[in-house]
Amino acid sequence: MSDKNAIIGAVLDELQKVIIGKRAVLEKILMAILAGGHILIDDIPGVGKTTISVAFAKVLGLLQKRLQFTPDILPSDITGFSMYDKSSNEFRYVEGAAMTNILLADEINRTSPRTQSALLEVMEEGSVTVDAVTRSVPKPFIVIATQNPSGSIGTQELPESQVDRFLIRISIGYPDVKEEIEILKGIHGNALSNVRSVLNAEELSALQAHTSRVHVADSIYEYIARLAEATRQSSAVLLGISPRGSIAAIKMAQAHAVLCGREYVRPEDAAVILKSVLQHRLIIKNRVSFDHNAADNIFEEIIRTVPLPKIAEI
Incomplete structure (x- = not known):
């Protein structure tokens, strides 16, 4: 690694x-x-x-x-x-x-x-x-x-x-x-001309394959599933997270683990990627959509209702 x-x-x-x-x-x-x-x-x-x-x-x-x-x-x-x-x-x-x-x-x-x-x-x-x-x-x-x-x-x-x-x-x-x-x-310079290629398409594909094999504990799967369910049950949300969104969260958690040099996902890997992966998939009800910060506030409140799992390091 x-x-x-x-x-x-x-x-x-x-x-x-x-x-x-x-x-x-x-x-x-x-x-x-x-x-x-x-x-x-x-x-x-x-x-x-x-x-x-x-x-x-x-x-x-x-x-x-x-x-x-x-x-x-x-x-x-x-x-x-x-x-x-x-x-x-x-x-x-x-x-x-x-x-x-x-x-x-x-x-x-x-x-x-x-x-x-x-x-x-x-x-x-x-x-x-x-x-x-x-x-x-x-x-x-x-x-x-x-x-x-x-x-x-x-x-x-x-x-x-x-x-x-x-x-x-x-x-x-x-x-x-x-x-x-x-x-x-x-x-006045051209910074792009000073940049070198670190990878190629084949090497990147190999890194992507490695990322997809990063271990995910059952407790992480359950956490993402419960979080998706919480978005669907929220009274402020018209349409919650679909299974596609849940899959996206798992994939990004695996990628975050790779950036951290691990071959397994920890709870913090899931926590740090949630907003960028899931928030844009929520459809807020019209009665709160006029508030510029509505989506932020609603999403943060939903996250607080689902506790992060505790898993032992592998």
Whole structure:
């Protein structure tokens, strides 16, 4: 496991050459990638969402494509399309943006529901279908989607079914004064050019497989299941956590254990990932939705009703 620890540490160190501060954010994104999930970054423009995606692709040695989700983007821009080739007198497939390892779906909540549905298929199935022919996307395949805050010009709420497909939902937030000074001092350089690749696609896939084998005790499974049940029974929640959300919590807890250098999940691994994995899956009742902090408060109260398990170290 020591080699894996060194690799993970090197990945984070390289990322921090580009992203000043925000180590906790980088760790959560890396955990989601190790867990084989997709990431939704919900934040204002200009805080580094695109830079983070490019940096991860370079450090992990992956192919990366970026698609700006404007209202005129079509599903074929994601899936690809068939084009008639006059020289061969037949149709040939032209790849879409999904044929990559990391797809940055920038400002996903500005495009049409039809285009969002095309992205939903490839996120869930790991393949695209064009003219009745299904093609697998490269592995690993990760979507890092960004969205501007709801209410920004030209945006619309993502449907619950699509939000639920993202393993985690996080915000980056503003840098503090010290961090912003470092950013300003480095604006004339090109930090990405100084970043080296620590992994490649095959090595990352092996790390993902290792993460999926991290031991989870029965008490951890029971804790997540009881927490999901508590969200479904809350009087303030319209729709609680689905089994997909429970599975996501287990996967992220395993990934957190890997970052901590362990091959088994402890209760604190589950505790620290709950908000980023589960809160965006809750649908709050209308009578409390006007409160900006309603989801935070309701989720925290539900968590307090379910005690963390106590398990012996393995």
